[in-house]
Amino acid sequence: MTASVVPQLVVSGAFMGLVYALVAYGFQLTYATSKSINFGQGELVMVSSFITLTLADLGFPYWLVVIGGLLFGVLLGLFVERAAVRLALEQKSEGWILLTIILGLFFFSAAENIWGRDDRPFPTPIPSDAIQVLGISVTPLEISVAVGVIAIMGLIEIFKRMTLLGKAFEAVSVDRDAAELMGVSSTRTVMLSYGLSGLSAAVAGILVSPITTVGPTMASVLVLKAFSVAVVAGLDSGFGVVLVGLVLGSIESLTSFYIGSGWREAPGLVLLILALAVRPAGVFGKVMIRKV
Amino acid sequence: MVKRFFFIHGPEALVFVLLATIPLAVKNTFVLALLTLLAIYGILLIGLDVTVGYLGQVNLAQAAFLGLGAYTAGLAVNHFGIGMQSALLASLLVGLAFGTLLAFPALRLEGPQFALATLSFSALSSTTLNEWESLTNGAQGLQVSRPALFGLHLEAQGFFWFCLVLLAIVWLAMRNLLTSQWGRTFEALRDSPIATDAMGVGTYRHKIAAFALGSALGGLAGGLYAFNFQYLQPQIFVWDLMVVLLLGVVLGGRKNLWGAFVGSALIVLLPNLLSSKLLFRIISFAGLLIAVVAGGRSYIGKGTRPFQALAPVISMSLLVVAAIFVRNIEDMRRAIFALVLFSIVVGLPEGLMGFAARFFSRVLNIPPAPLPGAGPLNLVLEKKDADSSPLLEIRELKRYFGGVRALDGVSLVVSSGQIHGLIGPNGSGKTTLVNVISGLYAPSGGTMLLRGRQLPEGSLYKAARMGISRTFQNLQIFSELTALDNVMVALKGVYNKSLLLVLLGLARGEERCAQSGALALLEMVGLQDKARIPAKDLPYGAQRFLEIARALACRPDLLILDEPAAGLAHPDVKKLVEIIRNIHKLGISTILIEHHMEVVSDLCDVITVLDGGLVIAKGKPEDIKRNPAVIAAYLGVST
Numbered sequence: 001m002t003a004s005v006v007p008q009l010v011v012s013g014a015f016m017g018l019v020y021a022l023v024a025y026g027f028q029l030t031y032a033t034s035k036s037i038n039f040g041q042g043e044l045v046m047v048s049s050f051i052t053l054t055l056a057d058l059g060f061p062y063w064l065v066v067i068g069g070l071l072f073g074v075l076l077g078l079f080v081e082r083a084a085v086r087l088a089l090e091q092k093s094e095g096w097i098l099l100t101i102i103l104g105l106f107f108f109s110a111a112e113n114i115w116g117r118d119d120r121p122f123p124t125p126i127p128s129d130a131i132q133v134l135g136i137s138v139t140p141l142e143i144s145v146a147v148g149v150i151a152i153m154g155l156i157e158i159f160k161r162m163t164l165l166g167k168a169f170e171a172v173s174v175d176r177d178a179a180e181l182m183g184v185s186s187t188r189t190v191m192l193s194y195g196l197s198g199l200s201a202a203v204a205g206i207l208v209s210p211i212t213t214v215g216p217t218m219a220s221v222l223v224l225k226a227f228s229v230a231v232v233a234g235l236d237s238g239f240g241v242v243l244v245g246l247v248l249g250s251i252e253s254l255t256s257f258y259i260g261s262g263w264r265e266a267p268g269l270v271l272l273i274l275a276l277a278v279r280p281a282g283v284f285g286k287v288m289i290r291k292v
Numbered sequence: 293m294v295k296r297f298f299f300i301h302g303p304e305a306l307v308f309v310l311l312a313t314i315p316l317a318v319k320n321t322f323v324l325a326l327l328t329l330l331a332i333y334g335i336l337l338i339g340l341d342v343t344v345g346y347l348g349q350v351n352l353a354q355a356a357f358l359g360l361g362a363y364t365a366g367l368a369v370n371h372f373g374i375g376m377q378s379a380l381l382a383s384l385l386v387g388l389a390f391g392t393l394l395a396f397p398a399l400r401l402e403g404p405q406f407a408l409a410t411l412s413f414s415a416l417s418s419t420t421l422n423e424w425e426s427l428t429n430g431a432q433g434l435q436v437s438r439p440a441l442f443g444l445h446l447e448a449q450g451f452f453w454f455c456l457v458l459l460a461i462v463w464l465a466m467r468n469l470l471t472s473q474w475g476r477t478f479e480a481l482r483d484s485p486i487a488t489d490a491m492g493v494g495t496y497r498h499k500i501a502a503f504a505l506g507s508a509l510g511g512l513a514g515g516l517y518a519f520n521f522q523y524l525q526p527q528i529f530v531w532d533l534m535v536v537l538l539l540g541v542v543l544g545g546r547k548n549l550w551g552a553f554v555g556s557a558l559i560v561l562l563p564n565l566l567s568s569k570l571l572f573r574i575i576s577f578a579g580l581l582i583a584v585v586a587g588g589r590s591y592i593g594k595g596t597r598p599f600q601a602l603a604p605v606i607s608m609s610l611l612v613v614a615a616i617f618v619r620n621i622e623d624m625r626r627a628i629f630a631l632v633l634f635s636i637v638v639g640l641p642e643g644l645m646g647f648a649a650r651f652f653s654r655v656l657n658i659p660p661a662p663l664p665g666a667g668p669l670n671l672v673l674e675k676k677d678a679d680s681s682p683l684l685e686i687r688e689l690k691r692y693f694g695g696v697r698a699l700d701g702v703s704l705v706v707s708s709g710q711i712h713g714l715i716g717p718n719g720s721g722k723t724t725l726v727n728v729i730s731g732l733y734a735p736s737g738g739t740m741l742l743r744g745r746q747l748p749e750g751s752l753y754k755a756a757r758m759g760i761s762r763t764f765q766n767l768q769i770f771s772e773l774t775a776l777d778n779v780m781v782a783l784k785g786v787y788n789k790s791l792l793l794v795l796l797g798l799a800r801g802e803e804r805c806a807q808s809g810a811l812a813l814l815e816m817v818g819l820q821d822k823a824r825i826p827a828k829d830l831p832y833g834a835q836r837f838l839e840i841a842r843a844l845a846c847r848p849d850l851l852i853l854d855e856p857a858a859g860l861a862h863p864d865v866k867k868l869v870e871i872i873r874n875i876h877k878l879g880i881s882t883i884l885i886e887h888h889m890e891v892v893s894d895l896c897d898v899i900t901v902l903d904g905g906l907v908i909a910k911g912k913p914e915d916i917k918r919n920p921a922v923i924a925a926y927l928g929v930s931t
Contacts, residue, residue, distance in 0.1 A: 037404055087603060087638060095637050097350040097407050098538065102633045105535060109627035220531075224415055227408050262423040269412040269419070276409050277397030 008136050009257050010250040015142040017249020018149040022204045023226035024233065024241040025153055026197040031235040032173035033186070033193040036085050036096050040104020041201055042223030044080070046216060047107050048073040048202035049122065049209045050115050056123050070202045076107075077198020081191050112216045119215035126210070141210055148207045153242070156196055169193065221265055225252070228268035232275040234282020244283065299658050307553075308460055315449050324448050326560050331455035332516045333556035335462050337540050338549060339509025342466075342502050344538070345546035346475065348482035349403070352534055353394065353410035356417040357387045357507045359529030361514020363421060363428055366436035366524055376441040380515040387511020391504035402485075414534065421526035433525040436518050455516055462509060463549055468797040469505075470549075473780070473787045473806070478502050479547075480770040480781045487768035490730060491782035492756030492846050501791070532626070536562070539629055543636050545643025554645050566621050566628070576615040579635065580608040586639055604639030607631045660824065663776070666815050667808035672783075673844060676709070676879030683708040683881050684729070684850055689738035691728050698724040700905035701738070706850065711872065711882045713896035713913070715889075717925055720902040722885045723765060726852045729883075730762045731755030742850065761848035763839040765855045765885075771828035775819055775838050778827050779810035782845035813841040817871055833864035840871060844880075851875065852883045857891055869894060893917065901925065 023045065027037040038044065052069030060068070084099035126144050130137040160166035171179040172189040180186050205219070212218055229248055233240035248268055256264035275282065311331075315324050336358055343351040361383035368379045394413050401409060421428050428434060438446065446454060469475060477498045480488050485495045518524055536559055544555025565571055583604040591601035611631045618624055640647060652658075684706040691699040699721050706712045714722050727733045729740060734750030741747065748754035770778050786806045789799035814820045817837040822830060827838060836856055843851055853872070857865050865888065872895055875882060886892045892899060893913035901909040901916060903925040909916055916922055 035403075039404075039407070082599075083603065087600065090597060090600060091638075091641070095641070097404060098542070098637050099634065101350075101535070101538075102630045102637065105626050106630035106634070109624060109630065113623055113627070224412070227411070231405065231408060260423065263419065265415060265419050269416040272412045273394075273397055273409055273416075276401055276405055280401055280405060 004135050005257075006254070009253045011136050011138065012142070013249040013251070013253025014246045015145050015249065016208075016253070017229075017245040017247065018146055018242070019204050019208045019245075020222065020225045020229045020248060021241045021245025022149045022153065022200055022207075023223060024230035024245065025156075026200040026204075027226065027230040028235060028237070028241065029156070029193045029197045029200070030081075030085075030190070031230075033169065033176075034085060034089065034190045036089070037100075037230070037235070038077075038080050038084075038104075038194070038197065039097060039100040040080065040102075040107060041197070041226065042219035043104040043107035043111070044073065044076050044198055044201040045205040045208075045219040045222065046214075047076060047111055048198075049205035049214045049218065050111055052202075052206055053120065053122055053209070053214050054115075062123075062125055066206060069206055070199055073198040073200075073202020073205070074195045075198070077194040077196070077201070078191060079103075080198070081194035085190070085194065086187070108216055108220075115216070117216060119213040119218070122209035122214050124210040128210075145207045145211070148203060150242075152200060152203045153239075156200070165192065224265065225268045228272040228275075230282075231272050232283060234285020236286060237282055237284035240282070240284030299652075299656055304463070308456065312453065312456055315452060321448065324452055328448070328452040328455055328520055329560045330556055331452065331459045332513050332520060333540065333559050334459045334553050335455075335509055335516070336513035337537065337544070337552035337556050337559075338462055338466055339506040339513065340537055340541050341546060341548070341552050342478070342506035342509075344541050345548070345551075346470065346478035346482065347499065347502055350407040350538075351410050351503075351506070352407055352538075353413045353507070354510050354537055355529045355531075355534040356414040357391065357510030358514040358517060358533070359421060359524075359526070360390060360417055361387050361511030362518040362524050362529070363434065363514075364511070365515035365518040366434050367427065369436060369439045370434075374439065375443070376439045376446075376519060379439060379519075380512060383515030383518075384508050384512040387514070388504050388508035391507025391510075392500060394507070395500040395503040414530075418526055418530050421529070428526065431526060433523055436522045436524060438519045438522060451519065455520075458512070458516070462512075464797070465795040467549060468799075469791075469795055472794045472799060472803065474498065474501070474791070474794060476773065476777050476781050479773055480778075483770040483772055484768045486732070486752065487764070487770065487842075488781070489752035490732075490756055490762055490764075490768075491842065492753060492761075492784065493781060494753055496753075535626075535629055535633075539633050541643075542633060543643055545645035545647070545649070548643070548645045548649065550649070551643050551645035555643075566625060569615075569621065572621055573612075573615045576608070576611040579632070580605070580612050583608040583635055583639055600638065604635035607635045607638075663811065663823065664804050664808045666811035666820060667805075669812045669816060672809040672812050673847060673878050673880070676849075680707045680709060682706070683743060684883075685739075685741040685744075686729070687739045687741075689725070689728060689740065690736045691724055691733055692736045697905050699728065699735075702902065702905070702907055704900050704907060704910065706881055706883060707898070708849075708881050709876075709879050710897040711876055711884055711895050713892045713899035714883055714885045714902065715887070715892060715899060715916075716902035716908075720925075721905040722902055723854060724905075725902065726762060726854055726883065726885065729755070730760055730852060756846055759847075759849035760852065761843040761846040761850070762852035763836075763843050763854055763856060765858060767835055767839060769827045769835055769838055769842075772826060774824050774826055775814060775830060775834075776807065776810055776823040778838055779813050779841050779845045780806050782842045783810055784846050810845065813844055814838075816844070816874060817841045818867065833860050833867075836860060836864075837867070837871065840875075844875070848880065850881050850883065852885075854885050855887065856884070857886055857888050865891065889917075 023041060026041055031037050048069050051072045052065055055065040055068045080100060080103055084103050085096045088096035088099050124141065126140050128139050128141050130139050160169050168179065168184045169189055169192060171182065171184055172186050176186050225248060229241050229245045233244040248271065251267045252264050255267050311327060314327060336354065340351060340354040343349050364386040365379040365383045368374055368382045394409065397409060422430055438451065441454060477488065477493055481495055481499060488495050540555030540559045541552065543558055545551025565575060587601035587605050590596040591598065611628065614624055614628065636643065682705045687703050689699055689702045702725060714725065716722050728735045731748060731750060731752040731754060742758055747758060770781060773781065783806050786802055786809060789802055793799050811820060811823060814823055817840055819834060819837060819841065822834060827835060830838060840853065840856065857868055860868060869891060872882065884892065884896060896913055898910065899913055899916045900907055901922050908921045908925055909919045
């Protein structure tokens with residue numbers, strides 16, 4: 001029994017790690033185009049989940065509910081871009097950090113007052129009975145998380161590589177001014193990146209909600225871990241987040257089992273500080289050359 | 293002078309005396325509790341303002357330092373039975389120690405990474421306080437009894453006076469610090485860390501000191517907090533409190549002691565403001581009115597973008613709607629903070645006191661403290677003997693960027709007292725060469741000797757300490773500082789007083805001395821009349837000259853001017869030539885990168901020509917002009 005406990009913990013943790021990776025991927029998208037990230041991203045995950053839940057309660061079919069939730073995520077992302085990021089960058093300040101924190105706080109309070117403070121179950125057509133694979137129990141829900149995360153990241157990457165709009169996205173990420181000179185609107189590209197980032201937050205919310213239930217605080221620790229994953233992997237590391245996400249998820253689940261569930265946040269936080277101390281560009285990130 | 297003294301120190305003294313006498317007049321425990329809290333938060337916010345205001349970084353760890361300080365004091369008293377003075381000292385030291393520890397990784401970082409590091413620290417310390425139950429008693433909370441202060445048992449009133457005295461001490465000490473070279477350097481760091489390093493001021497040391505100091509004040513405030521409430525719970529020191537603290541600093545006004553004071557008054561009164569519906573309505577309407585007037589004025593007057601002007605109005609309107617329709621305002625607490633903070637950050641970035649300070653100094657027309665006369669230039673820059681001995685020797689210097697060979701084995705010798713021209717087509721490696729010499733990049737190979745001694749590699753700071761000083765092709769001035777302060781930040785060899793003396797206000801003498809030295813340098817580049825103007829408001833040419841004055845303030849052996857004439861109008865180019873001649877007369881050796889051939893051939897004793905990372909010619913200006921290789925490199929003529 002004890003022999004199989006470690007692999008079991010690792011696997012269950014890794015599935016959660018994929019969700020961190022997806023949220024972290026949302027940070028990468030916006031960091032690439034505008035060197036900014038949404039500090040209130042957790043609230044985007046949470047609000048999209050609540051909206052999806054509300055749509056489901058209204059009796060819409062599941063596929064429509066999901067599409068509605070995703071669309072709402074995109075809208076929220078665009079709102080954050082306009083009301084926080086662009087507003088601050090127009091003033092040429094680091095104010096966007098404060099403003100995104102503030103918007104997050106506002107969303108949190110709004111959710112608290114609209115939907116209440118209690119956690120609610122999230123309906124899903126996917127069964128939750130565990131199946132045994134090589135002596136490790138895995139639920140179809142967890143598999144759906146893995147499939148969903150990989151699918152959405154894959155789709156966005158294909159979009160970035162295969163379409164003209166995606167190429168514009170890559171161009172702005174590499175050199176904003178040069179792209180601007182070639183007729184690519186950097187403002188629109190930043191908007192696009194925030195839209196996609198909102199989309200990935202909504203996907204993360206819809207995937208994780210059936211497991212964690214939906215409540216105002218559902219994403220406040222999740223986002224901390226997503227920060228860790230993004231920083232440890234590097235904010236421009238691409239698929240590096242997946243690997244780091246898997247590792248962090250596993251470590252966390254082991255910590256929680258062997259040291260105590262209260263400490264499960266600790267490894268992510270320690271890793272983040274360590275990564276910033278030792279290698280600020282991240283494990284998979286590129287080291288930038290200072291220019292004058 | 294009298295007016296200045298009266299209006300600046302008068303209000304401070306008045307407020308402290310008023311605060312101190314309120315408990316004598318009003319015998320009310322509730323009021324006393326509020327006042328005590330005001331003093332404690334005042335100390336906390338002054339500490340937070342050092343990073344948020346002066347370093348310009350979003351610091352999310354101050355609530356954690358408050359918590360650490362509080363638990364340190366509480367546990368120290370409970371376990372060791374020490375007096376209040378020792379317990380508070382322990383809190384302060386714990387804040388200082390953890391602040392320094394966190395500062396090492398966090399302060400190499402900027403912007404979002406810094407915020408994330410402090411956020412993680414915050415979450416980590418809250419986890420630890422919660423989970424380490426054997427020590428902190430976990431979520432159950434910790435009872436703390438108020439110990440004696442030097443054997444004296446303080447009741448509520450006495451404790452308030454003690455807190456107030458501490459606030460006054462912190463206030464005075466921080467004002468001394470922030471108006472000294474330290475405060476100037478903090479601000480310079482925010483504007484251009486590269487330039488502060490290149491001036492030999494030491495980015496890292498100052499950032500760590502600033503952050504550690506702010507954290508120490510957080511720890512001290514924590515100790516007082518513990519003895520005030522005499523009951524601690526880990527949940528107190530979390531995210532919500534952090535947001536409230538940021539609200540206090542931003543609303544009160546950054547870079548302003550009064551701002552921290554007003555901010556803490558606001559934090560203390562906040563729960564009461566929200567509990568009275570009428571009061572809240574009045575405030576929200578007033579807020580909307582201010583937002584409309586301020587937004588309208590800036591839209592018409594300064595041409596602010598429409599959304600920029602409108603956003604605070606929208607957010608304040610939401611607040612008014614909440615004030616009218618929401619039954620239980622307490623439930624909407626976070627949203628209200630968010631709306632107010634949003635309006636302030638967007639609409640009034642300088643905060644209430646920043647705005648008030650500007651307003652009053654205009655209305656009352658308080659003159660700034662008079663400057664001393666410019667000192668004699670030779671006190672700042674003593675004349676060096678130009679003996680034409682080799683000053684800088686570079687052998688086979690290489691620097692590769694991936695596969696690009698920006699420098700592919702460059703050798704040159706700069707003789708002492710000479711102006712050494714460095715020319716070459718775009719992309720020939722000139723700027724890379726000076727970036728390697730000045731320490732911005734480490735070389736990939738080769739040796740660099742200054743007066744026969746090995747030059748430090750890859751450290752702007754160390755190279756500057758060795759006597760190399762430079763200007764930048766893309767200006768790196770400290771834009772928020774005045775012209776005078778720009779030069780004073782870089783002035784070398786003037787500031788010798790220790791941090792302790794600065795805090796005690798015993799370093800004013802060297803400040804005057806620095807002012808007169810900096811003025812002499814400004815006079816040399818013709819900016820003596822513009823000493824008080826913020827650097828960002830200077831015309832472009834003046835900014836270039838200011839960079840030269842600042843580079844000279846490091847008293848360099850070797851001055852590197854990277855395209856000083858770039859973008860200058862013709863009269864300014866003439867002025868520049870004059871300035872460089874005067875520098876030459878002082879015996880300072882100069883490397884001059886320039887595209888204006890007439891400037892180069894006019895000024896330089898020797899010219900080195902680079903192309904494709906290699907030296908293709910060196911010699912006197914007249915020879916260089918006729919050199920076929922040089923002509924080919926510039927005009928692309930095949931030889």
